[in-house]
Amino acid sequence: MAKPDARKDVRSGLAGVLVLAVVAVAMLVTAQAQSGHFLPVRTVKMAFHDVHTLQVNDDLRVYSSRIGRVSSIDYIDGEAIVTGELISGTPAIYRNASAEVLSVSPLALKYVNLDPGTPDAGPLPDGEPVPAKQDIDSSDLQDVLEVLDPVTRAAATSTVRQVGLGLAGHGQDLNGFVGSAPALLQDLALTSNTLASKDFDLPGLMDSVDQLSSRLDDRQAQLRSLMDTAGTTMAALGVDQGKPLEDTLRTAPPTLRELRGALVSLRSPLADLRTTMETIRPGAGDLGQTVPDLRGTFRESVPVLGKVPDVADQAKPAVEDLTDTFSDLRPLAPKVADLLNHLETPLDALAPYGPDIGQFFFRGHSFVSEGPAPNIRYARLDVVLAAQEGTGGVFKSMPYPRDEYPKPGQADKDQSHNVVPAGILPALGSGGGR
Known part of the structure; x- marks a missing residue:
């Protein structure tokens, strides 16, 4: 057991x-x-000049719907004879049928797209391939890039290489992006709805972008220089694998907090500065208006200033003599100061009579301004006695007011009003004084 x-x-x-x-x-x-x-199958053969990376078991499609597979690829007389197995129930193949080798993706995956043709051309005989002249050969990605000039191909190659290097080691970041894609799509939908709304002036925005583009069109050299500078800056930021930038960002929060405190403390000085600027704004405006005149003064003063050194050289002896003179006059300065202090009181008393004193000297000049010939002058004096003075007070003068001590500026007014009618007072002298 x-x-x-x-x-x-x-x-x-x-x-x-x-x-x-x-x-x-x-x-x-x-x-x-x-x-x-x-499944029951039937075969169809297609001739191509070039199928590139087409492989056995690749799809055979009609109008992008899979109807079979590539069962074999044979090369006869310089042509590739592709045999395809069709699933039962697929359309019949006619003499004017055509086929095309297309790419599934940029990764060189291929499939055959078959156009069955039309019944009026008659059915394609069994075992006879669709002629190569009716078929379209495979177009490789390299052939597509051949239409680009060498500079563009080099730039595209560099772009792909840089994108690959940039994505290297960022699998987790890509996963995070894919995970947040639904929320991003919702935001994109909201953005699209906003752009499509009537309140959003999308045509106006496009016009503004067009104007900006036209203005930047003739500044390509400056933009190229800016991009070169930006590239240099980014390269400098990425030195040592970004370690200096990482250290800077790590210390940024406390620095920004201190900076915020400093900025807060600047509010009061800035407010004072604003008040100061508003105060000096009118003066600055006036100064700006005087700038053209000041510029003209500086421009026209150049010839005069050019003569100043000669004048200064000629004035140097006189200045030296004046230096000795002022040295000799220095002991008199205290006496002059005392004199000015003593004159302050009478000058204050005479200050209100300044216009009358000026009028006195003006009339004194007029008093001796007449004569029969140049450089010969006579003084004219008229003596007028009133009745009271001439009779010793027996007869009173006419009732005209008299002010022996007029106030400042009042004498001239009294004289203009105290006009004695002609014939009343005898003229004891001759002539008419001023």
Whole structure:
């Protein structure tokens, strides 16, 4: 009788064999399903001059719908004969059919797109390939890039290389971007709705962008220089794998807090400065208006200033003599100061009579301003006596007011009003004084 452990080992072995058999059958079914061998098929042949990286088992499609697969690729007389297996129920193939090798993606994956043709051309005989002249060869990505000039291809190559280097090691960042993509798409939808709304002036924005582009069109050299400078700056920021920039950003928060405190403390001085600037604004405006006159003064004073050194040289002896004179006059300065202090009181008393004193000297000049010939002058004096003075007070003068002590500026007014009618007072002298 078999032992229990032996029976357990036998059951484990049978279970393992059963699992392997199931896996093998599943793989076989999957392979056959992929190739379509479980379905009734028919074949079609297509001739191409170049299929590039087209492989067996690549898709065979009609109007982008899969109808079969590439079963074999043979090369006969310089042409590639591609045999395709069509699933039962696919359309018939006619003589004017055509095929094209297209790319699934930039990763060189290909498929064959078949146009069955029209019934009026008649059915394609079995075993006869669709002529190569009716087919379109594969276009490789390299051939597509051949239409670009060398400079553009080099720039595209550099761009792809830089993008690859930039994405290297950022798998987690890409995963985070993909994870946040739904929220970004919602934001994008909101942005699109905003741009499409009537309140958003998208045409006006486009006009502004067009004007900006036209203004920047003739500044390509400056923009190129700016981009070069920006590239140099970014390269400097990325030195040592960005370690200096990382250290700077790490110390930025406390620095910014201190800077905020300093800026807050500047509010009061800035307010005072604002008041000061508003106060001096009128003066600054007036100064700005005088700048043209000041510029003209400086421009016209150049010839005069050019003569100043000669005048200064000629005046130097006189200045030296004046220096000695002022040295001799220095002891008199205290006496002159005392004199001016003593004159302060009478000058204060005479100050209100300044206009009358000036009028006195003006009339004194007029008093001796007449004569029969140049450089000969006579003084004229008229003596007029009133009745009271001439009779010793027997007869009173006419009732005209008299002011022996007129106030400042009053004498001239009294004289203009105290006019004695002609014939009343006898003239004891001759002439008419001023």
